[in-house]
Amino acid sequence: MSALTPHPFTVNPIRTRDDLQDALVSLLDSLALFTSPGGALLKLGHTATHYDERAAQLEGFSRPLWGVASLLAGGGSYDGVQRWIDGFKNGTDPLSEEFWGYTRGRDQRMVEMAAMGYTLSVAREHIWDKLGEEGTKNLSTWLAGINGKEMPNTNWLWFRVFANLGLSKVGSPYSKDQLKADLDHLDTFYLGDGWSRDGPPGVRQLDYYSGSFAIQFAQLIYSKLAEKDDPERCEEYRDRARKYALDFVRYFDAEGRAIPFGRSMTYRFAMASFWGALAFADVLPPAPLDNWGVIKGLLLRNIRWWASQGSAILSPQGILTIGYAYPSTYATENYNSPGSPYWAFKAFVPLALPSTHPFWSTPELPHPIYANPSLPRSVALHHPGHIMSHHTSHAFLLSSGQACHYPLRHGAEKYGKLAYSAAFGYAVPTGALGLDQAAPDSTIALSEDSGESWRVRREVKEAAIEGTPEEGGPWLRAVWAPWKDTEVETWLVPPQEGTPHWYLRVHRISSPRDLRVSDAGFSIYGQGADGRALAPAADLLMSLDVTEGTRVYGHAAILKSSAGVSGVLDLIPPEKKQQPRDGQVLPLDANANIIFSRSAMPTLVDEHAGEANRDRWLVTGVFAMVGKDITGAQVAKEWSKLPKLPKGIERLLSGG
Structure with a gap:
């Protein structure tokens, strides 16, 4: 692809399941050039963060897994999946030059464990089963290192939940007590009507972390993956999502744009990942959202809008840049590394669904507020x-x-x-x-x-x-x-x-x-x-x-x-x-x-x-x-x- 050739993502119609798969693959392909020989590290740029460079390059490895794992879980394939298999082996091997390092308290490595726990939960045979005895042992040890460590009293606790959930899904030792304690504490953030704040009482942050970036998204994914083991809590999470959706739909316009508010706007189409998580968890909200075509439209229109921004959000090599609608660090945070924007790949979780799921088989419908004049303005x-x-x-x-x-x-x-x-x-x-x-x-x-x-x-x-x-x-x-x-x-x-x-x-x-x-x-x-x-x-x-x-x-x-x-x-x-x-x-x-x-x-x-x-x-x-x-x-x-x-x-x- 030359500098004058549009990146495939920017010209993708993003209307169907195949389109979304192609969009994901085109973005994954762009990462190959920046992947280390052992696969564990991706150096996507030179700007710094408040945490160390090794953790920043780990972000580049881990965050695309939201898309990779979903694609594989839904029956899709990706020729470059070996990069992540190799990366897991080398990143968790203490003797490897690409070892990520064991996590300490309040460590960025904790954040990146969430995507890994999800990967083990939905795509075990494609990743975990390919690691071999030593690889699985090292990965199990590395992920379990999150237990017993100090964590911020925020949505971060969900990252430990997913680390333990993933370990449990592959039959590795995990902390059942830590898993339950974290979930019980996260539930104290709940305010009612579907809304949770991003922290304990006294914290007044109800931004996209309360929804698509973290809390609602995590609750929905958990409700599908842990339904047999934790049915009562999972149903509560589904009920919260149904209520929250009726408010959250107001944060999007008819063209798919989300209203930018709060921090981490560089995560871009992760702003809409809640809608895909509803489909993943088979949770259909009440009217006027009680049609899978409405939910599909809310997700795909947002991704299409981002694709319509063209090269403004991508580097010449096809890498998602730090910024919002164009590259810029003025509006970003000191925790945004060059790999951080790949949190956007949470929007690809519906690829884990089969093509027969009504989310994919139902025709896309317009934004319900604009389509129904009787709804309050x-x-x-x-x-x-x-x-x-x-x-x-x-x-x-x-x-x-x-x-x-x-x-x-x-x-x-x-x-x-x-x-x-x-x-x-x-x-x-x-x-x-x-x-x-x-x-x-x-x-x-x-x-x-x-x-x-x-x-x-x-x-x-x-x-x-x-x-x-x-x-x-x-x-x-x-x-x-x-x-x-x-x-x-x-x-x-x-x-x-x-x-x-x-x-x-x-x-x-x-x-x-x-x-x-x-x-x-x-x-x-x-x-x-x-x-x-x-x-x-x-x-x-x-x-x-x-x-x-x-x-x-x-x-x-x-x-x-x-x-x-x-x-x-x-x-x-x-x-x-x-x-x-x-x-x-x-x-x-x-x-x-x-x-x-x-x-x-x-x-x-x-x-x-x-x-x-x-x-x-x-x-x-x-x-x-x-x-x-x-x-x-x-x-x-x-x-x-x-x-x-x-x-x-x-x-x-x-x-x-």
């Missing part, structure tokens, strides 16, 4: 603290209350923004100087040094979903403190009937400080049709009717590109007697947005004079349309439909 999900919006083709969520429980790189941007979009993604800081490097899209940001540095919401003091339907609810309310003497209270109102392209923010800033305030909308692709930077959008604004009666409420900023339209409008009521804020369209530093390497955001910029006016209210309309063929007339028509504040929030503004 906005839904409040109380456990994650999200309000999900599917009023138009733009799927996004409003968020309050979550934060990573440790100092995660760009944790504020991954959990603390006000909104997250499937189509537009989000931005992370690229530096520490200026608004363009801070890149605070979809959030409010405050500066006390004339805009050199900015603070955004990371942790909240209070967060709740409030508002009855009679008051115009629900909406989100949250309070946070950028400094000890400063408090920001924010209300987030989802799109309302008649104004589907708008959502509303209301902020109350209480501070004695003199501050500069940015309140930005979605950042989107920042280039025009000619491939040049976008021209000033003043002409677009001038053509928009933003009046209510005969009164223009305030200033605005808007940009339009092939990705769609993004805008913000100052909607502070005249009775507040405040100067309208200045609208700006700001090009962001390159590679800030995780989807668009060149991006820009609309924002409203304001000066808060703390001594003169300690409390200041801001009301912002956030506007968005998705699509490359939107006309100016369409934008003007939708923009002119100004959103209205719910009655309950109007009373707050009026002091009632």
Whole structure:
């Protein structure tokens, strides 16, 4: 394959079981060039992690096993499987130059044992039975080394569950007591309605680790593999999945894109692996998901969308890169090695099913929310603290209350923004100087040094979903403190009937400080049709009717590109007697947005004079349309439909 030839994955239609097998094989073939002579190590790049290089190269070996084992278990074949057989022999042999090393407490090697335990459970005859007496003994000893070691009190405990489960499936010594203790403790993470947090009480992380990346995925795989030995728990896991699916479907749009939120976005199509795990475990959720064609569509559309990103997610040699929609380390974590993206191969588990399974034999169906107009367009999900919006083709969520429980790189941007979009993604800081490097899209940001540095919401003091339907609810309310003497209270109102392209923010800033305030909308692709930077959008604004009666409420900023339209409008009521804020369209530093390497955001910029006016209210309309063929007339028509504040929030503004 030359540098000018598209990688087979990027042109695969991904409609059938054979297509998915071909997609997997094409990605596996690309790994051969980077495999060590003994098969145990894959060096896929040169960037570092907080753990050692040997463990990083072990990741490259282990994570593709989610796909390899599934392919073999479903009756498929792969000519390169010997690479993994050899790798198991050499990686677990203490005398080999490619020995992985025995695990210590809180060791990355523990993480990689999950895929191995799954492999032993579903593809024993293809891998384990080929290792020989010494190979099986060494692998058994190496995997069992995870028992009795300290582990993070998170989804990591599932990795030990799968290590012991795999050992039990091949008749090797394992710790039954450790297996049960880990499962019992993991069950304490459960919150109800299908949702689990990623840790003990006090941890408020309900991201893709709660679903496709780890907890729900692991529960479903376990429910199939351990059904005979642990039937009651397995049925409980299946019941959780049925409930969770009804919420999780809201994180995907009609094209298959998932809403990026939280950490580990470089795992890409693992975001949709929950849907494949449902099929693996033979768990069909209730209506409107009670058709295998719906479940198949949710998985395959997501993988197709990633394939449509073309070479942007692959190196010239066909290796999945660190990044999201293109190679970048700005938004990644210090545990992302060059092999980490292959967690995405969890999406291939349905290949373990025979072609006769209804998941494969049923025709693919569209996203149920878009296919059924009677379903609610906005839904409040109380456990994650999200309000999900599917009023138009733009799927996004409003968020309050979550934060990573440790100092995660760009944790504020991954959990603390006000909104997250499937189509537009989000931005992370690229530096520490200026608004363009801070890149605070979809959030409010405050500066006390004339805009050199900015603070955004990371942790909240209070967060709740409030508002009855009679008051115009629900909406989100949250309070946070950028400094000890400063408090920001924010209300987030989802799109309302008649104004589907708008959502509303209301902020109350209480501070004695003199501050500069940015309140930005979605950042989107920042280039025009000619491939040049976008021209000033003043002409677009001038053509928009933003009046209510005969009164223009305030200033605005808007940009339009092939990705769609993004805008913000100052909607502070005249009775507040405040100067309208200045609208700006700001090009962001390159590679800030995780989807668009060149991006820009609309924002409203304001000066808060703390001594003169300690409390200041801001009301912002956030506007968005998705699509490359939107006309100016369409934008003007939708923009002119100004959103209205719910009655309950109007009373707050009026002091009632």
